[in-house]
Amino acid sequence: MDFCNNNTRITVECKFCFQQYDILCNKEDLESWKEGSGYIQDVLAYLSAAEREMLISQICDKCWKRMFGEEEEQEEEGE
Numbered sequence: 001m002d003f004c005n006n007n008t009r010i011t012v013e014c015k016f017c018f019q020q021y022d023i024l025c026n027k028e029d030l031e032s033w034k035e036g037s038g039y040i041q042d043v044l045a046y047l048s049a050a051e052r053e054m055l056i057s058q059i060c061d062k063c064w065k066r067m068f069g070e071e072e073e074q075e076e077e078g079e
Contacts, residue, residue: 014060016067021060023051030055 008027013020025044033043033055040052050061059067 010055012054012058014054014063015058016063017060019060019062021051021054023047023054025051 007024008030010023010025010030011020012023025047029043032038033040037043040056041049044052044055047055050064053064054060
């Protein structure tokens with residue numbers, strides 16, 4: 001499959017549920033982040049927070065929410 005603008009598809013498997021997810025990103029941006037040239041939220045800002053977390057921890061959004069809850073729930077508990 002061809003992607004424009006040097007984009008590449010990365011397949012990442014969640015280490016808890018073993019579901020595979022495809023993430024489309026610029027290859028140069030991915031390499032830059034892996035080399036430590038910037039924070040993932042800056043270098044790959046166009047990805048969702050869930051996609052960036054998948055790259056960092058290999059934990060999908062569903063499993064993350066199951067383990068840590070949703071952000072809104074945590075904020076309500078702190079009030």
